[in-house]
Amino acid sequence: MSPILAVLSLTAALFPAHGLPSAFFQSRTDGEPQFTEKYFSQVVDHFNFNSLGNRTFNQRYLITDRFWRRSSGPVFFYTGNEGDIWEFALNSGFIMELAAQQEALVIFAEHRYYGRSLPFGNNSFSIPEVGLLTVEQALADYALMITELKLQLGAAQSPVIAFGGSYGGMLSVYMRLKYPNIVAGALAASAPILSTAGLGDPRQFFRDVTADFERVSPACRGAVTAAFQQLREAAERRDYSHIQAELSLCQPPSSAQDVHQLYGLLRNAFTLMAMLDYPYSTHFMGSLPANPVKVACDTMLGGPDLLTNLRDTAGMVYNSSGLLPCFDLYSLYVECADPTGCGLGFNSLAWDYQACTEIEMCYESNNVTDMFPAMTFTEDARQLYCSKRWGVQPRPGWLRLQFWGDDLSAASNIIFSNGDLDPWANGGVRTSLSPSLIAINISGGAHHLDLRGSNAADPESVIKARKMEAELIAAWVKMERVRFRQSH
Numbered sequence: 001m002s003p004i005l006a007v008l009s010l011t012a013a014l015f016p017a018h019g020l021p022s023a024f025f026q027s028r029t030d031g032e033p034q035f036t037e038k039y040f041s042q043v044v045d046h047f048n049f050n051s052l053g054n055r056t057f058n059q060r061y062l063i064t065d066r067f068w069r070r071s072s073g074p075v076f077f078y079t080g081n082e083g084d085i086w087e088f089a090l091n092s093g094f095i096m097e098l099a100a101q102q103e104a105l106v107i108f109a110e111h112r113y114y115g116r117s118l119p120f121g122n123n124s125f126s127i128p129e130v131g132l133l134t135v136e137q138a139l140a141d142y143a144l145m146i147t148e149l150k151l152q153l154g155a156a157q158s159p160v161i162a163f164g165g166s167y168g169g170m171l172s173v174y175m176r177l178k179y180p181n182i183v184a185g186a187l188a189a190s191a192p193i194l195s196t197a198g199l200g201d202p203r204q205f206f207r208d209v210t211a212d213f214e215r216v217s218p219a220c221r222g223a224v225t226a227a228f229q230q231l232r233e234a235a236e237r238r239d240y241s242h243i244q245a246e247l248s249l250c251q252p253p254s255s256a257q258d259v260h261q262l263y264g265l266l267r268n269a270f271t272l273m274a275m276l277d278y279p280y281s282t283h284f285m286g287s288l289p290a291n292p293v294k295v296a297c298d299t300m301l302g303g304p305d306l307l308t309n310l311r312d313t314a315g316m317v318y319n320s321s322g323l324l325p326c327f328d329l330y331s332l333y334v335e336c337a338d339p340t341g342c343g344l345g346f347n348s349l350a351w352d353y354q355a356c357t358e359i360e361m362c363y364e365s366n367n368v369t370d371m372f373p374a375m376t377f378t379e380d381a382r383q384l385y386c387s388k389r390w391g392v393q394p395r396p397g398w399l400r401l402q403f404w405g406d407d408l409s410a411a412s413n414i415i416f417s418n419g420d421l422d423p424w425a426n427g428g429v430r431t432s433l434s435p436s437l438i439a440i441n442i443s444g445g446a447h448h449l450d451l452r453g454s455n456a457a458d459p460e461s462v463i464k465a466r467k468m469e470a471e472l473i474a475a476w477v478k479m480e481r482v483r484f485r486q487s488h
């Protein structure tokens with residue numbers, strides 16, 4: 001999911017490090033949103049008064065008041081997810097458009113243990129320091145940050161709406177569940193709150209990735225299946241030099257483990273293109289052309305040699321720069337506790353740890369309900385990996401207990417939006433649960449397309465979805481003002 005952030009580190013080149021002092025005003029060219037980058041002095045451990053006393057760390061956030069009707073306009077608060085917060089801020093233009101309409105203050109908060117918000121600096125991923133990386137701590141961070149910033153900014157009377165995409169969308173839901181007095185409502189875009197809580201079919205994710213390619217043409221799915229079949233036959237013959245030559249690998253595979261790694265790397269490329277199947281080219285988690293699934297299918301069906309086609313398709317993800325001389329099996333993709341990918345670098349360590357603790361992602365491909373080689377990731381395999389890697393035993397069922405699982409009808413003011421092209425969609429809430437728990441379907445939409453800024457290539461469905469979201473949010477803001485008046 002990473003849910004999400006499978007190749008974040010590849011984007012390092014696109015979004016160069018922001019090595020600027022805190023509070024430095026960041027400006028972007030071509031009409032990009034402008035934010036001030038700041039740091040909030042955050043409590044390291046909200047739940048154990050004894051362990052670290054009053055120790056704090058610097059948590060990064062981005063803020064802009066350029067649209068804000070001072071002291072009474074709402075606050076739009078993005079509950080940052082598993083990556084550098086700039087990445088999300090620069091790919092969530094809808095929040096800025098809505099802020100302009102509704103005169104809102106906008107804050108994008110970075111999740112602890114990601115980007116520059118490392119509670120123990122470069123030591124954050126040691127054991128036991130990593131132990132304070134939990135969903136509960138992250139939510140408490142946001143609750144404290146919202147409360148203190150509102151005081152500092154003289155915004156006590158400003159209703160707060162939480163926004164988030166993917167895992168960030170899950171966090172915006174949880175904020176509304178845990179702190180309904182602080183957050184008046186939540187827009188949870190593409191938030192797989194069910195599948196990551198162990199609810200649902202473990203085959204769903206890769207089946208839905210496959211469906212995207214099949215939808216372009218059944219022949220596309222067939223070509224992918226056949227390419228993997230050729231690969232498997234070559235592996236069974238131990239014809240490793242053939243595999244290396246056909247797929248431009250830096251090194252020939254030399255074991256079943258290497259072949260497994262190769263399968264994972266290739267499957268991950270298809271996964272990303274399905275998630276990021278936007279109707280225009282994007283620079284989110286790497287660079288992709290418009291309609292990448294269609295382009296991938298054209299590539300898979302383009303040349304006479306299936307393995308060459310497969311290589312070029314994977315190149316769309318790993319070689320978007322055109323500068324990659326060969327595919328290095330173990331540096332381009334790292335297997336982790338999230339079979340949809342953890343990405344690379346520090347952020348991937350943090351996500352791997354989360355996938356080893358609260359977030360459950362035991363998804364499998366099986367070469368029957370999907371087009372990929374059979375690769376299972378069972379709860380037993382997860383237990384084994386996680387105890388070895390992080391010294392932890394995952395607790396299946398904890399997230400479900402803590403954040404209500406699929407028993408959400410006692411909640412209110414949440415929008416669950418999902419695009420039908422997004423393989424995460426069916427891991428989320430697809431039907432409205434009450435008049436204030438509203439599911440929105442975005443036909444032709446990929447992973448949180450609705451959070452992105454308006455684009456000439458947008459399908460009608462997303463234009464409609466954003467309009468509906470704007471109306472609901474405006475109504476929640478109004479309701480919250482009434483509540484404030486009645487309670488003060």
Ligand SMILES: *[C@@H]1O[C@H](CO)[C@@H](O)[C@H](O)[C@H]1NC(C)=O
Nearest residue numbers: 041042052053054055056057
């Ligand atoms: C933490 O507590 C100590 C002892 O009471 C105090 O001196 C220090 O200023 C506190 N630090 C913060 C960041 O509040």
Ligand SMILES: *[C@@H]1O[C@H](CO)[C@@H](O)[C@H](O)[C@H]1NC(C)=O
Nearest residue numbers: 017118120121122123345346
């Ligand atoms: C922490 O690690 C990052 C990435 O590896 C590196 O760029 C940075 O210099 C390190 N910082 C310190 C203080 O060691």
Ligand SMILES: *[C@@H]1O[C@H](CO)[C@@H](O)[C@H](O)[C@H]1NC(C)=O
Nearest residue numbers: 248315319322324325326327
């Ligand atoms: C990456 O792209 C360039 C330019 O198209 C190409 O020459 C190179 O062979 C590609 N690398 C791989 C590993 O396919």
Ligand SMILES: *[C@@H]1O[C@H](CO)[C@@H](O)[C@H](O)[C@H]1NC(C)=O
Nearest residue numbers: 225228229232367372373374
């Ligand atoms: C997928 O299943 C087919 C039919 O059983 C089999 O022939 C093929 O080898 C399998 N492909 C892979 C990559 O395992």
Ligand SMILES: *[C@@H]1O[C@H](CO)[C@@H](O)[C@H](O)[C@H]1NC(C)=O
Nearest residue numbers: 420430431432438439440441
């Ligand atoms: C959205 O689409 C799903 C899957 O096609 C369907 O089950 C669901 O009823 C739809 N929900 C709404 C709110 O239209």
